[in-house]
Amino acid sequence: MTAVGVTGATGTMGRAVLDTAAGRDDTTVAFATNRDPAAEHVAGHELRPAVDFPDLLATHAPDVVVDFTGPESAVEYASACAEADVGFVTGTTGFDEAHRDVLRGVADRVPVLRATNFSRGVHALAEALAETVETLPDYDIELTETHHNRKRDAPSGTATTLLDRIDDASGANHDRTYGREGEQPRDGDEVGVHVRRAGNVRGEHEVLLAGNDEVLTLTHRAESRGVFAAGALDAAVWLAGRDAGWYEFEEVLA
Ligand SMILES: NC(=O)C1=CN([C@@H]2O[C@H](COP(=O)(O)OP(=O)(O)OC[C@H]3O[C@@H](n4cnc5c(N)ncnc54)[C@H](OP(=O)(O)O)[C@@H]3O)[C@@H](O)[C@H]2O)C=CC1
Numbered sequence: 001m002t003a004v005g006v007t008g009a010t011g012t013m014g015r016a017v018l019d020t021a022a023g024r025d026d027t028t029v030a031f032a033t034n035r036d037p038a039a040e041h042v043a044g045h046e047l048r049p050a051v052d053f054p055d056l057l058a059t060h061a062p063d064v065v066v067d068f069t070g071p072e073s074a075v076e077y078a079s080a081c082a083e084a085d086v087g088f089v090t091g092t093t094g095f096d097e098a099h100r101d102v103l104r105g106v107a108d109r110v111p112v113l114r115a116t117n118f119s120r121g122v123h124a125l126a127e128a129l130a131e132t133v134e135t136l137p138d139y140d141i142e143l144t145e146t147h148h149n150r151k152r153d154a155p156s157g158t159a160t161t162l163l164d165r166i167d168d169a170s171g172a173n174h175d176r177t178y179g180r181e182g183e184q185p186r187d188g189d190e191v192g193v194h195v196r197r198a199g200n201v202r203g204e205h206e207v208l209l210a211g212n213d214e215v216l217t218l219t220h221r222a223e224s225r226g227v228f229a230a231g232a233l234d235a236a237v238w239l240a241g242r243d244a245g246w247y248e249f250e251e252v253l254a
């Protein structure tokens with residue numbers, strides 16, 4: 001049984017993690033925390049204020065913390081985990097280079113697993129994309145992502161991961177063109193990136209490849225946030241008890 005501490009417990013993903021954990025027999029919730037514990041309970045768990053996070057690590061001794069919050073808070077939670085010798089799984093997106101440096105430092109001390117997307121389908125999409133780009137090297141590529149209207153970061157973390165994957169597979173650093181306006185003909189070496197924010201869309205990513213009078217699209221659509229929560233909890237169970245280091249979601253799925 002893996003004991004998880006859950007941050008951002010009143011957030012959309014924090015709630016999904018707590019709901020999903022309740023239906024599993026390999027995880028138990030050690031504590032649930034968020035900044036403003038005005039709501040007293042989520043999924044039956046008493047909310048604890050985030051200022052008490054270091055104390056909660058000491059008193060409730062989780063194996064792993066599961067974090068879906070914001071980049072600023074995620075690095076603070078990760079640093080506290082490093083002090084307390086607790087593993088850290090984060091799905092938070094929007095990290096800048098300074099945040100990533102902090103996370104890499106934390107991984108010198110405890111196991112850390114960060115994934116921009118905890119869905120198995122997106123992992124399969126990324127694999128298929130790499131193979132497709134290798135097979136169709138001269139095709140134009142355009143990526144479109146759609147998310148709910150509350151999302152902070154753009155493009156999505158998943159989109160950025162897919163763009164990196166395109167570069168790796170093609171052995172080229174494509175220019176990334178974020179939308180187009182006015183006279184802006186396509187440059188052969190660019191990848192277009194298009195971001196839509198609307199309603200309560202859980203997350204859609206489409207990569208379009210065109211050339212040779214044909215069009216191929218690879219699309220993933222998440223239909224429930226439970227998909228991400230389940231992947232993050234799978235990662236937590238897998239990470240518990242491992243040595244300090246940086247781990248990838250692909251290793252969990254292998
Ligand atoms: N990797 C993946 O598979 C997925 C990643 N995500 C990512 O997870 C993150 C959260 O998404 P979502 O749940 O929709 O967002 P929400 O805005 O619904 O929730 C965010 C939560 O994080 C807390 N939070 C935000 N900033 C801070 C801060 N500075 N300090 C402390 N707590 C903070 C909020 O706490 P409070 O209520 O106290 O303000 C809130 O509970 C995003 O980065 C998103 O991109 C989302 C889905 C899947």
Ligand SMILES: O=C(O)C1=N[C@H](C(=O)O)C[C@H](O)C1
Binds near residue numbers: 202
């Ligand atoms: O904010 C979200 O909701 C999501 N964020 C992640 C991202 O930025 O890629 C993953 C998923 O698409 C949902």
